[in-house]
Amino acid sequence: MDKLYVIKIGGNIIDDEAKLASFLNDFSAIDEKKILVHGGGKLATRMAEKLGIGQKLVDGRRITDAETLKIVTMVYAGFINKNIVASLQAKNCNAIGLCGADGDVISAHKRQHPVLDYGYVGDVDNINKYLIKDLLEKSISIVFSPITHDQQGQLLNTNADTIAQEIAKSMGELYEVQLIYCFEKSGVLLDINDNSSVIPEIRPYYYEQLKAGEKIFAGMLPKLDNAFTALKNGVSKVIIGKAEELPKLINGIAGTAIIND
Amino acid sequence: MDKLYVIKIGGNIIDDEAKLASFLNDFSAIDEKKILVHGGGKLATRMAEKLGIGQKLVDGRRITDAETLKIVTMVYAGFINKNIVASLQAKNCNAIGLCGADGDVISAHKRQHPVLDYGYVGDVDNINKYLIKDLLEKSISIVFSPITHDQQGQLLNTNADTIAQEIAKSMGELYEVQLIYCFEKSGVLLDINDNSSVIPEIRPYYYEQLKAGEKIFAGMLPKLDNAFTALKNGVSKVIIGKAEELPKLINGIAGTAIIND
Numbered sequence: 001m002d003k004l005y006v007i008k009i010g011g012n013i014i015d016d017e018a019k020l021a022s023f024l025n026d027f028s029a030i031d032e033k034k035i036l037v038h039g040g041g042k043l044a045t046r047m048a049e050k051l052g053i054g055q056k057l058v059d060g061r062r063i064t065d066a067e068t069l070k071i072v073t074m075v076y077a078g079f080i081n082k083n084i085v086a087s088l089q090a091k092n093c094n095a096i097g098l099c100g101a102d103g104d105v106i107s108a109h110k111r112q113h114p115v116l117d118y119g120y121v122g123d124v125d126n127i128n129k130y131l132i133k134d135l136l137e138k139s140i141s142i143v144f145s146p147i148t149h150d151q152q153g154q155l156l157n158t159n160a161d162t163i164a165q166e167i168a169k170s171m172g173e174l175y176e177v178q179l180i181y182c183f184e185k186s187g188v189l190l191d192i193n194d195n196s197s198v199i200p201e202i203r204p205y206y207y208e209q210l211k212a213g214e215k216i217f218a219g220m221l222p223k224l225d226n227a228f229t230a231l232k233n234g235v236s237k238v239i240i241g242k243a244e245e246l247p248k249l250i251n252g253i254a255g256t257a258i259i260n261d
Numbered sequence: 262m263d264k265l266y267v268i269k270i271g272g273n274i275i276d277d278e279a280k281l282a283s284f285l286n287d288f289s290a291i292d293e294k295k296i297l298v299h300g301g302g303k304l305a306t307r308m309a310e311k312l313g314i315g316q317k318l319v320d321g322r323r324i325t326d327a328e329t330l331k332i333v334t335m336v337y338a339g340f341i342n343k344n345i346v347a348s349l350q351a352k353n354c355n356a357i358g359l360c361g362a363d364g365d366v367i368s369a370h371k372r373q374h375p376v377l378d379y380g381y382v383g384d385v386d387n388i389n390k391y392l393i394k395d396l397l398e399k400s401i402s403i404v405f406s407p408i409t410h411d412q413q414g415q416l417l418n419t420n421a422d423t424i425a426q427e428i429a430k431s432m433g434e435l436y437e438v439q440l441i442y443c444f445e446k447s448g449v450l451l452d453i454n455d456n457s458s459v460i461p462e463i464r465p466y467y468y469e470q471l472k473a474g475e476k477i478f479a480g481m482l483p484k485l486d487n488a489f490t491a492l493k494n495g496v497s498k499v500i501i502g503k504a505e506e507l508p509k510l511i512n513g514i515a516g517t518a519i520i521n522d
Contacts, residue, residue: 078339090414153351
């Protein structure tokens with residue numbers, strides 16, 4: 001099976017022009033098939049502020065109302081996505097930018113919750129893996145914005161981590177998939193205050209030990225649980241680390257690799 | 262050769278939710294291969310106003326400065342493009358929304374002018390007709406926003422009429438292409454004040470007669486010149502008419518057909 005990298009970057013990279021350019025250089029240099037999933041960043045928030053659209057929070061959770069959806073569609077699927085694609089083209093990396101509605105590539109449904117209405121937030125139902133494969137086989141890298149659709153004409157705001165995971169799981173049937181989550185830290189840390197305490201590798205038994213000993217920062221647990229879920233569902237390896245260290249993450253000399261036994 | 266329709270719609274349809282929905286119904290119902298090119302509409306202007314970005318005009322021509330480019334990228338390639346695609350998906354028309362940077366599908370260069378700097382405005386250099394064909398052959402319709410790129414990382418604002426024409430010309434090598442320009446009027450009028458004076462068909466000799474007799478509204482001449490250029494470059498037929506009459510335009514019972522002898 002061919003290798004496929006599914007790489008997720010967040011706002012900390014998107015908001016920093018120099019970091020983004022450097023990351024895209026490293027991304028372009030990957031010889032194997034690759035998919036980039038990007039989150040949002042501060043531009044959407046700044047745009048909403050300028051337009052006088054207040055952020056709706058319910059129980060500390062962000063709600064995507066109609067006006068917010070409009071802004072994230074513009075900023076994520078338009079501005080950020082198309083600028084990343086244009087930058088990659090300049091680096092001789094043929095790329096195509098898609099949201100979930102394009103080619104029906106990620107369908108979702110509006111989140112159902114007994115009490116809360118999250119607004120136009122989508123939970124993923126299906127990945128059209130054959131269209132993705134067709135593009136990858138033409139040596140086109142795909143850049144996904146975190147916007148999906150419900151097949152009924154409604155666009156939906158969707159978590160970029162989740163999109164990366166769902167794509168990685170689906171593509172696992174066709175490729176040897178490595179899912180790379182880029183975030184602020186150098187990897188999963190044994191000591192949250194010590195950036196040099198990166199755990200190089202976590203396997204299921206060690207993860208149970210770490211959890212039992214409450215050695216891992218609580219905010220890290222959902223990411224790790226998701227990583228093990230991905231591994232159970234067709235993904236070969238999950239790597240967590242810094243976007244600035246992408247080549248090292250791929251070569252296994254930085255970040256934390258999460259691996260099944 | 263298979264038939265391919267390249268259809269251009271402008272702001273008058275995009276700005277009118279009911280008209281757009283009805284147009285997209287008619288577009289979805291076309292059995293043959295099809296491409297939609299959309300222009301902008303008032304949303305970009307309204308967005309610029311709200312954000313306090315003034316429109317730059319030089320000699321009556323709109324200039325695309327960096328802030329304006331940002332807005333048109335957000336509005337055209339993001340909001341309008343993705344909403345059209347999501348609507349088409351709901352109508353069982355599998356569609357993919359692209360700007361010129363996606364798959365390097367439309368490359369362009371920043372417009373050169375001896376005196377004027379138009380800003381980030383692109384004139385089309387090349388259409389990647391094989392990617393377009395690959396998608397069409399998978400029964401995917403393509404929705405183009407009027408944003409191109411210069412292959413050096415710069416997005417460029419490009420006239421939607423021109424994009425439609427360049428795509429139609431390129432695809433003429435692979436398909437029997439009909440290029441349909443939708444605008445406010447029912448077609449080319451003999452009397453600009455009489456909407457019932459539509460000229461059903463214009464061939465080169467008749468066009469010369471019309472021009473010599475100054476029978477055609479001057480604003481129409483560039484459109485017609487472009488139409489004849491398209492016909493000389495591989496397009497089978499150009500049709501000019503109202504978006505509301507799309508099925509009739511296709512069946513040849515409304516609008517003006519421009520045809521070579």
